[in-house]
Every structure is written in C-alpha cells, then in structure tokens.
Amino acid sequence: MTPPGRAARSRAPHSRAAVILGSGIWHVIRERRDLQLDGGTVRETPFGPSRPVFEAVLPGGRKVLLLTRHGETGYQVGAWAVNYRANLWALKDLGTDHLLATCSCGAIDPRLTVGTFIVPHDILDKTTRRAKTFFESSGLGILRHGEPFCPSLRGALGEALASASARHRLGGVYACTDGPRLETPAEIRALAGEGATLVGMTLAPEFALARELEMCYAALAWVVNPAEGVVERPYRPDVLFEGMATADELAEGDRAAAAIPGVLAAALDRVTPARPCYCRRAMQRYKQRGDIGEDFRTWV
C-alpha cells in the first residue's frame, strides 16, 4: 500500500535536480565509485564556458546533473576563480529547478566538531571580487533574501541526515570569504561577533545567482577544520590547512565526505514537486510588469 503522502511525491514533468560538488569530496567519491558519471560536457553560456556538466547516477539509482566547482582531479579552480554565473546558467539551461550544493567549511562555533554536517539557513557574503548578479546592465534583481537557502530543500536535507544517522546541525550562518588566503584569528572573531558559525569560500554568490534564475538552492556543508584561532594548533607547512586540522580530523572529514552521495540521494527522494517555497516565483513581479518574459534566456 502506498503510504499517505507518497503519491504527492511523483515527479513534476520538468523538475530536474542538480548537484554542485565542492572541494574535499571528489577524491573520496572517485575512490568509492559510488557515483556513476558520463563523460561530462562543457556548456557555452553568455558568461563563458561552464565547468563540465555530468549526468550522474547517485546511490539508489537517482539521476542528477552534476558539476564540480573546483575540477575533477584536484583543486584546479580556486573558489575565487569559479565562474559561478556560467555554472548556474548551464544548469538552468538544462532544466534544473532544484539544486543542492556541497561545501567543506571551517567551524567558527567551537561546538561544531570536524565531520559534522550543517545545513546553513543564513549567509554573510564577505566576498568583494566576484560577479554577483546576472543583471549587471538592467534594473532587475532586487530580490528579498529573508530565506537565502530554500526552506524546502533544507528540510529535505535535514530529514536525509537524520535518516542516515549522520552527526549534523540544522541551521547555521555561513560566512563566505574571498580567499585564496585563509582568515586571520581577528577576522574569525569578528565573523563570530556578526553571528557566523561556519566559514568557507564558495556559497556566495552561488546562492543569490540561483535565486535570480528561480532555482531552489540549499547547501550541505561539513566541517573539515576548526576556524583559525578557535582551537590552538601548531603551524605545519606540509599538510592541508597547514595544521588547522589534525591528521585524525582530516581522516574524519574524509569519512564524513563519503556519506555525501547517499545523503544527497536521500534528500532528493524527499523533494516534492509542490515545494511550498517562493524560490520559483522570485522574478514574478518583473514578469507581471512585463519587464521580462518566461524564458530566462531573454533576461540578460
């Protein structure tokens, strides 16, 4: 018998999911071979070429579009050099209407231990050198960001994490810094004072660009190190993060990363076509006024 509510989970005809993978996960996934991928295709966009977009099969058989921010073999493209607009445009052009992004992060809140997953609910965009809008030469894009991450997708991620018994916290304020350098202790203290609980370099301007293209967007972050100054750590020139994470913590971060494909698949299983969020109506006002039509390709 179909459990109550199941029927409502049938997929809308044009509903397509995509996943953006951040750093610290690709090598884990490749080693485990729990993602099947096609060859990937670079897409031309008005903002230049995207990263290759793959058709991927997640654990359990769900098909998604998949793109890596930083490359498929290592950290070829720094967070500061990612072409966020091209990537999001390419995914939208392929029919994406809901998008899950992964990112590793440093913990500003000392109670967040390495390996903990977080579903951020808010963001402090501290980046200054990134293209932040598709609407550079028009008056479009004055969009409310009371919920910068889609509440429906956040809920789906939360349920998936709970069902996987993964250590996690729902809600967090992600501070996005420019990089490439890591933060100073004073910067981390200042971010903590502003309410940030985690820090990374990638979710901005991605979250805002997704909203401009009316895609639901939420992030699955996981802690790979305590942020600078949160815990006293000796400097080590020979390892990732130069000693901010211990060897045990680096291994713990990798262990957590291995759970990500399954969590993403479980979250997408919980996404209903009738998502009670306003992401897909973000540009409605402009459409009603006749400023733009339905086809996003004509908006820029």
Ligand code: HPA
């Ligand atoms: N700072 C910025 N970005 C990061 C960190 C950090 O401590 N850890 C992982 N990504």
